[in-house]
């Protein structure tokens with residue numbers, strides 16, 4: 071059972087998509103009482119009921135990852151093995167500052183080895199962080215997804231990351 075609590079944090083109600091409400095990312099949910107909580111708590115969508123950010127779930131993450139301090143929400147998306155860092159538009163460059171940047175880079179190796187991907191989700195687009203570089207993927211639409219492949223090229227192993235339509239992803243599998 072998780073030991074951490076949201077307290078006065080409501081940041082996921084701004085940064086995350088809620089499909090059931092057609093709530094876009096990076097904009098406050100109309101039901102959110104910012105810094106207080108959900109205005110429709112008893113009737114909130116299933117997506118909201120099931121969402122727990124990684125700060126709540128993983129006690130190994132330092133206190134600097136409290137979304138109230140970091141202005142970032144960490145999530146894991148199992149369908150595509152994506153470890154996502156959602157960045158508040160109000161502090162766009164926060165993930166590039168320390169101690170965050172070094173920590174995010176340190177996750178890239180283990181995550182890609184397990185066939186996953188570290189992505190930084192910003193209002194301007196998505197940046198994939200792989201061990202040897204960062205890849206700007208631009209805006210990823212709701213009907214698109216990110217796929218990764220490990221290839222062996224002239225310089226050894228390379229991570230290939232691309233954005234495809236979800237319909238095309240099914241054809242590729």
Ligand code: SF4
Pocket residue numbers: 075076079080081082083121122123124125126137143
């Ligand atoms: S971002 Fe995490 S800590 Fe903040 S309200 Fe959402 S689940 Fe709670």
Ligand code: SF4
Pocket residue numbers: 082083084088099100101102103107108109110111114115118
């Ligand atoms: S419905 Fe409630 S819990 Fe869900 S995003 Fe809106 S304010 Fe947050």
